[in-house]
Amino acid sequence: xxxxxxxxxxxxxxxxxxxTATLVKFGFAGHLERFEPEFVKRWLGHEDLxxxxxxxxxxxxxxxxxxxxxxxxxLGQILSTRPDVVPSEVAKDLEKLQSSAPADPPDEVRKTxxxxxxxxxxxxxxxxxxxxxxxxxxxxxxxxRTHGGRDVVVKVRHPGIEERxxxxxxxxxxxxxxxxxxxxxxxxFQVQSVVDExxxxxxxxxxxxxELRNLEAFRRAFADREDVHFPEPFEELSSRRVxxxxxLDGDSVANEERLDADGFDRKQLALxxxxxxxxxxxxxxxxxxxxxxxxxxxxxxxRLALVDFGMVGRIDAEMRDDLxxxxxxFVRADQREIERAVRRIGVVPSDVDESALRHDIxxxxxxxxxxxxxxxxxxxxxxxxxxxLRRHGIxxxxxASLLVKLLIMLEGTSRHLDPQFSLxxxxxxxxxxxxxxxxxxxxxxKRAFDAGRDWMRxxxxxxxxxxxxxxxxxxxxxxxxxxHSGLEATVxxxxxxxxxxxxxxxxxxLWALKAPPVLYGVPVxxxxxxxxxxxxxxxxxxxxxxxxD
Numbered sequence: 001x002x003x004x005x006x007x008x009x010x011x012x013x014x015x016x017x018x019x020t021a022t023l024v025k026f027g028f029a030g031h032l033e034r035f036e037p038e039f040v041k042r043w044l045g046h047e048d049l050x051x052x053x054x055x056x057x058x059x060x061x062x063x064x065x066x067x068x069x070x071x072x073x074x075l076g077q078i079l080s081t082r083p084d085v086v087p088s089e090v091a092k093d094l095e096k097l098q099s100s101a102p103a104d105p106p107d108e109v110r111k112t113x114x115x116x117x118x119x120x121x122x123x124x125x126x127x128x129x130x131x132x133x134x135x136x137x138x139x140x141x142x143x144x145r146t147h148g149g150r151d152v153v154v155k156v157r158h159p160g161i162e163e164r165x166x167x168x169x170x171x172x173x174x175x176x177x178x179x180x181x182x183x184x185x186x187x188x189f190q191v192q193s194v195v196d197e198x199x200x201x202x203x204x205x206x207x208x209x210x211e212l213r214n215l216e217a218f219r220r221a222f223a224d225r226e227d228v229h230f231p232e233p234f235e236e237l238s239s240r241r242v243x244x245x246x247x248l249d250g251d252s253v254a255n256e257e258r259l260d261a262d263g264f265d266r267k268q269l270a271l272x273x274x275x276x277x278x279x280x281x282x283x284x285x286x287x288x289x290x291x292x293x294x295x296x297x298x299x300x301x302x303r304l305a306l307v308d309f310g311m312v313g314r315i316d317a318e319m320r321d322d323l324x325x326x327x328x329x330f331v332r333a334d335q336r337e338i339e340r341a342v343r344r345i346g347v348v349p350s351d352v353d354e355s356a357l358r359h360d361i362x363x364x365x366x367x368x369x370x371x372x373x374x375x376x377x378x379x380x381x382x383x384x385x386x387x388x389l390r391r392h393g394i395x396x397x398x399x400a401s402l403l404v405k406l407l408i409m410l411e412g413t414s415r416h417l418d419p420q421f422s423l424x425x426x427x428x429x430x431x432x433x434x435x436x437x438x439x440x441x442x443x444x445x446k447r448a449f450d451a452g453r454d455w456m457r458x459x460x461x462x463x464x465x466x467x468x469x470x471x472x473x474x475x476x477x478x479x480x481x482x483x484h485s486g487l488e489a490t491v492x493x494x495x496x497x498x499x500x501x502x503x504x505x506x507x508x509x510l511w512a513l514k515a516p517p518v519l520y521g522v523p524v525x526x527x528x529x530x531x532x533x534x535x536x537x538x539x540x541x542x543x544x545x546x547x548x549d
Contacts, residue, residue: 019175026061061094065094068168070158078201108159113156125154153244156242169195173192205311208239209239218306221286227304231246252298264302273291278430353392364381378408379408
């Protein structure tokens with residue numbers, strides 16, 4: 001199939017050409033160039049390729065994403081959270097992607113707010129600054145004040161961004177399928193599934209109502225904590241494209257000088273932040289997925305606050321247990337625990353080299369065992385772990401991969417506050433408490449109840465399943481697919497043996513009956529058939545003797 005035959009090319013030709021030409025420009029379309037050289041060379045000469053060939057791949061990916069705009073910036077940021085898919089050095093370059101974008105004109109902002117909220121902006125707010133304080137790839141942020149006197153920030157989505165994202169991902173999906181069909185490496189990375197997962201993530205982020213629900217959920221979950229704070233959303237002033245929330249009076253943890261000048265205990269703030277995130281993950285199963293210093297604030301009263309809840313990771317109870325086992329394996333330097341957790345969490349290829357995988361996990365365990373827990377670098381450890389997974393073609397579920405990236409970022413942000421911070425020291429007692437809690441009678445009773453409920457549901461469905469199977473069997477609709485491996489040689493020997501036996505029996509009967517033609521009293525056909533059968537039988541016996549099984 002030619003690239004120009006893709007439906008995306010015919011429907012969105014101009015953008016398709018722009019994307020493909022940019023990929024070629026930054027050296028990411030060798031496959032396209034190889035399969036359709038004239039298609040590529042119409043837009044770009046080889047001299048441009050030579051100029052970027054010497055740059056690291058991560059830098060080229062970052063530059064390509066920035067040139068292609070909001071969809072690709074978000075895609076790059078999502079890929080930076082997939083250390084099981086991209087190498088750590090590439091992820092570090094993609095982390096530098098800035099979600100900046102030109103601000104929309106004031107008239108466009110007013111139009112969006114009034115269309116979404118259904119009233120003139122003066123009726124909605126006591127004051128609204130049409131000049132944004134920040135503009136990112138999806139939307140821009142404005143200061144405002146409610147009629148009740150509350151200072152707020154209003155996030156307004158850029159016009160047309162949803163349609164642009166849909167077009168871009170249609171094209172990306174088509175290109176990914178094209179490359180997977182022609183390249184084994186691309187197929188092993190499951191490029192199309194990564195693109196589809198990124199599409200779902202960005203679509204969720206485009207709906208500001210989801211971010212509002214995330215804020216409300218986190219506020220409820222941590223309502224009893226006096227040392228942390230989540231911005232209050234204003235539902236009556238929010239919609240799919242507009243989000244109004246409380247203005248936070250404080251400074252980012254990146255502003256170290258201000259934190260020191262105000263006398264905040266940075267060591268305690270780092271500990272509070274780490275415990276907050278571990279509660280999110282292992283207690284609630286939902287976590288703020290972007291804890292870089294710019295999204296973590298210290299309010300004037302000393303409370304820790306988080307902003308930007310567009311990207312939230314979620315893991316179910318089973319995945320939490322598996323990830324907990326993996327962390328316990330790290331903390332205890334237990335090779336068997338790590339290996340079991342890897343097999344439960346990751347998608348292990350059927351052709352994985354078992355001895356090599358076991359050896360690499362053993363190397364990781366030896367390194368863990370040789371380090372004092374307070375000196376362990378969790379970021380380096382997890383990068384080594386994900387590098388091992390990539391080497392063996394083991395992929396993590398998106399949520400687990402996002403959590404791995406979260407822990408790496410969390411340690412970085414915590415050390416920004418306290419250079420002596422050790423995430424592993426926080427993890428150790430936390431993991432031990434969770435293991436004890438999981439082994440408690442109450443937890444065991446709940447696990448037994450859940451298992452019993454699953455068995456009851458299965459037993460209730462069993463009669464209908466058997467009835468359905470019998471009906472299919474009666475109608476001749478029952479289909480059994482059998483997949484075998486290595487049976488060809490055995491089947492050949494079996495068929496040959498049957499033919500040999502038939503020939504021997506037939507030849508013997510002809511010989512005994514002296515069936516014509518007879519030469520010098522010997523039935524020619526019977527003797528020949530018997531002789532051939534005996535010779536072939538000897539060959540079959542030799543083949544069986546040489547078989548390794």
